[in-house]
Amino acid sequence: MKAAIRHLKRNKGRSLLTLLAVLIPVYTLVFMFGFASANLRDMFETATGLESGHFQVREVQERATGGTLPLIDDAAPILATLDAEERVAWRTVRLDVPALASAGNRSQAILVQGVEPETVARITPIETLIVDGEYLASGTNGAVLGEELAVTLDLTVGDDVILLGVHPDAAMGVLRVPIVGIYDAPDASMGRSLIQIDLDSARALVRRPTAATAVVAMVDGVTGPWDVDVIDEVTSDISASLPAGFEIVDWRQLAPIVDSYMRILRPMLLLIAGTFFALGALVVVNTLYLSVMERTREIGLILALGSSRRRVMGMILTEAGLISGIGALYGAVVGVALIWIVEAIGGIPLPRQFADMMRALGLSGVLHLRIDTANVILSAVIMAAIAMIAALFPAWRATKFEPVEAMRYVE
Amino acid sequence: MSNDALIQTVALEKTYRTGSVETPALNGVDLELHAREFTAVAGPSGSGKSTLLHLLGGLDRPSSGEIFLEGTAMSGLSKDQLSRLRLTNIGFVFQAYNLIPVLTVLENTAFVLELQGIVRSERIERARKILGELGIEEYADQYPNRISGGEQQRVAVARAVVSDPSIVLADEPTANLDTTTSLDLIDLMRRLNSEKGATFFFATHDNRLLDRVNRLITLVDGEVANDELR
Numbered sequence: 001m002k003a004a005i006r007h008l009k010r011n012k013g014r015s016l017l018t019l020l021a022v023l024i025p026v027y028t029l030v031f032m033f034g035f036a037s038a039n040l041r042d043m044f045e046t047a048t049g050l051e052s053g054h055f056q057v058r059e060v061q062e063r064a065t066g067g068t069l070p071l072i073d074d075a076a077p078i079l080a081t082l083d084a085e086e087r088v089a090w091r092t093v094r095l096d097v098p099a100l101a102s103a104g105n106r107s108q109a110i111l112v113q114g115v116e117p118e119t120v121a122r123i124t125p126i127e128t129l130i131v132d133g134e135y136l137a138s139g140t141n142g143a144v145l146g147e148e149l150a151v152t153l154d155l156t157v158g159d160d161v162i163l164l165g166v167h168p169d170a171a172m173g174v175l176r177v178p179i180v181g182i183y184d185a186p187d188a189s190m191g192r193s194l195i196q197i198d199l200d201s202a203r204a205l206v207r208r209p210t211a212a213t214a215v216v217a218m219v220d221g222v223t224g225p226w227d228v229d230v231i232d233e234v235t236s237d238i239s240a241s242l243p244a245g246f247e248i249v250d251w252r253q254l255a256p257i258v259d260s261y262m263r264i265l266r267p268m269l270l271l272i273a274g275t276f277f278a279l280g281a282l283v284v285v286n287t288l289y290l291s292v293m294e295r296t297r298e299i300g301l302i303l304a305l306g307s308s309r310r311r312v313m314g315m316i317l318t319e320a321g322l323i324s325g326i327g328a329l330y331g332a333v334v335g336v337a338l339i340w341i342v343e344a345i346g347g348i349p350l351p352r353q354f355a356d357m358m359r360a361l362g363l364s365g366v367l368h369l370r371i372d373t374a375n376v377i378l379s380a381v382i383m384a385a386i387a388m389i390a391a392l393f394p395a396w397r398a399t400k401f402e403p404v405e406a407m408r409y410v411e
Numbered sequence: 412m413s414n415d416a417l418i419q420t421v422a423l424e425k426t427y428r429t430g431s432v433e434t435p436a437l438n439g440v441d442l443e444l445h446a447r448e449f450t451a452v453a454g455p456s457g458s459g460k461s462t463l464l465h466l467l468g469g470l471d472r473p474s475s476g477e478i479f480l481e482g483t484a485m486s487g488l489s490k491d492q493l494s495r496l497r498l499t500n501i502g503f504v505f506q507a508y509n510l511i512p513v514l515t516v517l518e519n520t521a522f523v524l525e526l527q528g529i530v531r532s533e534r535i536e537r538a539r540k541i542l543g544e545l546g547i548e549e550y551a552d553q554y555p556n557r558i559s560g561g562e563q564q565r566v567a568v569a570r571a572v573v574s575d576p577s578i579v580l581a582d583e584p585t586a587n588l589d590t591t592t593s594l595d596l597i598d599l600m601r602r603l604n605s606e607k608g609a610t611f612f613f614a615t616h617d618n619r620l621l622d623r624v625n626r627l628i629t630l631v632d633g634e635v636a637n638d639e640l641r
């Protein structure tokens with residue numbers, strides 16, 4: 001061990017090169033995974049948070065309804081099933097009714113969303129987006145609408161809006177609702193077309209006191225896209241005990257873009273990681289091989305004195321292990337430090353066009369990074385392990401020296 | 412075969428093959444070396460001195476013939492067994508580059524003991540003791556490149572005898588040294604021979620050293636031309 005350290009010190013330049021060959025891939029990968037991880041998390045959270053939840057239970061759709069969800073007459077059996085499953089963190093009932101919103105002589109086709117204000121606030125951010133008035137309160141008749149729609153209909157907080165519900169499964173209903181709040185929608189089409197009212201008011205609009213179009217649910221212990229397996233487990237268990245006529249629609253179907261993005265990203269990241277690992281390994285093989293060749297005479301001497309070949313191999317591998325261990329450790333530290341610095345200055349702001357594009361996808365216009373402990377450890381450990389495997393060749397080569405010939409070798 | 416021989420060679424032959432070129436190096440050498448002898452093997456360049464030492468030390472195998480070390484036929488040993496035999500029975504001193512550059516003089520001396528699996532405290536003690544006996548303990552913590560060639564060869568001798576091997580094989584240990592240093596090194600070996608009973612067998616073509624040996628073997632063209640006790 002002591003000798004190994006001295007060997008590494010003897011040719012500092014080369015040791016440094018080997019160290020960097022391990023260090024650079026590790027911190028690059030830590031950084032890259034940190035970015036991908038934050039990016040995926042944001043996308044996943046936006047997709048599951050804004051609208052869809054981790055999964056929804058709906059009535060099986062038997063005919064085309066032009067995008068309108070069929071009415072569930074009574075959501076109680078669904079709620080009973082979900083409440084029996086303890087891995088469901090919480091659920092909320094939603095009743096979506098296509099409607100015409102009118103005020104004075106202006107009208108606009110919109111979607112009325114009847115929600116349970118207390119629970120829905122956990123997934124839809126509308127409560128936090130209110131710019132005027134306040135959010136809905138349970139059991140009171142009121143509506144929140146986007147700024148764009150408020151302009152179109154020329155409405156402000158305190159005015160009434162007339163809703164004409166036109167759900168294909170129900171008779172038309174009319175409702176007069178006071179505006180309690182106006183929100184700033186994350187994208188304009190939502191702001192033009194979505195009005196949220198209390199669930200009971202929406203039920204009144206379709207004249208069905210127990211109706212719903214979907215029960216939106218979130219699963220316990222899902223902190224990001226890396227936990228989607230948990231969702232899959234829960235949905236498959238629930239779909240087995242769900243009453244006939246209902247189906248589970250999970251986040252993959254609700255946010256297909258996120259799903260396919262994740263599917264593409266994963267192999268791409270693995271490919272890049274593999275390339276970095278391979279490059280690191282190549283440099284390690286190269287420098288270690290050189291170092292073994294330069295020490296031909298010394299290794300010959302050690303073998304002549306009666307050292308076992310295993311010991312010579314161990315000697316080379318100890319050096320490789322030291323340097324790749326240190327390299328991987330520092331690589332992880334540098335990677336984590338980089339992420340930490342970037343996050344400390346508030347992320348990397350994107351150029352405008354990109355930022356707009358990201359926002360359309362429901363993402364913030366700033367690149368964030370996230371320290372994913374498992375990724376950091378895996379990057380470091382795998383790189384160190386690959387470096388050690390790469391070291392096997394030069395180490396094996398060293399055991400093949402014939403002492404007499406090796407000692408005749410002149411540098 | 413007489414039983415008191417430390418090493419006995421029988422019709423020892425070695426021919427090197429490089430591609431289709433055959434170079435005969437030893438042509439039937441029959442020798443007996445005994446414990447406590449201080450023997451030099453002399454002869455012109457290319458006469459086979461190094462080859463003989465390599466075969467005796469188990470660093471290479473003969474083309475034909477046999478070597479018995481303390482009664483054991485070396486041809487019957489595997490590569491690993493030969494390696495083990497070198498470690499426990501044979502001390503080596505080479506012409507140059509004897510020492511491991513990243514180890515200190517003390518660590519170099521203790522190296523074979525380490526290979527033998529002797530515990531650290533004991534090998535340090537034994538290495539220090541032998542360095543003291545050879546009068547070079549002051550260099551114990553130096554690295555080899557910081558001491559002179561003559562001192563390096565002394566350290567090599569110290570390492571060769573530290574584990575009390577059956578025989579020390581030295582291939583032109585003085586070839587790179589000036590006359591005084593050469594004579595000092597030979598005297599040192601001679602002293603180890605008479606005081607500790609260490610057996611030495613060394614190759615040289617330096618005639619100034621030859622009056623200090625008690626047996627001189629002369630090789631010519633791979634054959635023993637002369638073998639005299641002095």
Ligand SMILES: Nc1ncnc2c1ncn2[C@@H]1O[C@H](COP(=O)(O)OP(=O)(O)OP(=O)(O)O)[C@@H](O)[C@H]1O
Binds near residue numbers: 427435455
């Ligand atoms: N590895 C080898 N391959 C081919 N030929 C060799 C090899 N080693 C030695 N020889 C040849 O074998 C013969 C004996 O060589 P050896 O080295 O034993 O002689 P030597 O007496 O030690 O010579 P020197 O005094 O120059 O050291 C020489 O002709 C030499 O060229």
Ligand SMILES: [Mg+2]
Binds near residue numbers: 460461462582
């Ligand atoms: Mg020679």
